Amino acid sequence: MLIAAPPPWQPTWQRLGLATATDPAGRLTAVRVTVYPVPVLSAVPPLLWIWLLVRRRWVRRSRAAKGECLACGYDLRASRAAGRCPECGAGFRG
Numbered sequence: 001m002l003i004a005a006p007p008p009w010q011p012t013w014q015r016l017g018l019a020t021a022t023d024p025a026g027r028l029t030a031v032r033v034t035v036y037p038v039p040v041l042s043a044v045p046p047l048l049w050i051w052l053l054v055r056r057r058w059v060r061r062s063r064a065a066k067g068e069c070l071a072c073g074y075d076l077r078a079s080r081a082a083g084r085c086p087e088c089g090a091g092f093r094g
């Protein structure tokens with residue numbers, strides 16, 4: 001029974017969990033991929049999306065509390081009668 005020796009792994013992009021093995025002639029024979037970067041990198045877009053949603057909600061609440069236009073942040077305290085923001089034209093209630 002012949003058991004092949006494990007290939008000599010050479011770290012290629014070690015921070016990304018990639019390693020390669022070559023035969024004595026220098027030809028690529030195997031690629032090893034460590035899986036932990038996959039879920040970590042996959043989590044970045046949803047976390048970014050959630051952060052943007054939370055930030056947008058916080059900005060809108062802050063602008064509403066200060067009497068500013070929700071769309072552009074223009075100070076509407078003196079121009080409530082117009083019904084529209086004089087800066088961007090967005091409508092508002094109240």
Ligand SMILES: [Zn+2]
Binds near residue numbers: 071087090
């Ligand atoms: Zn506006």
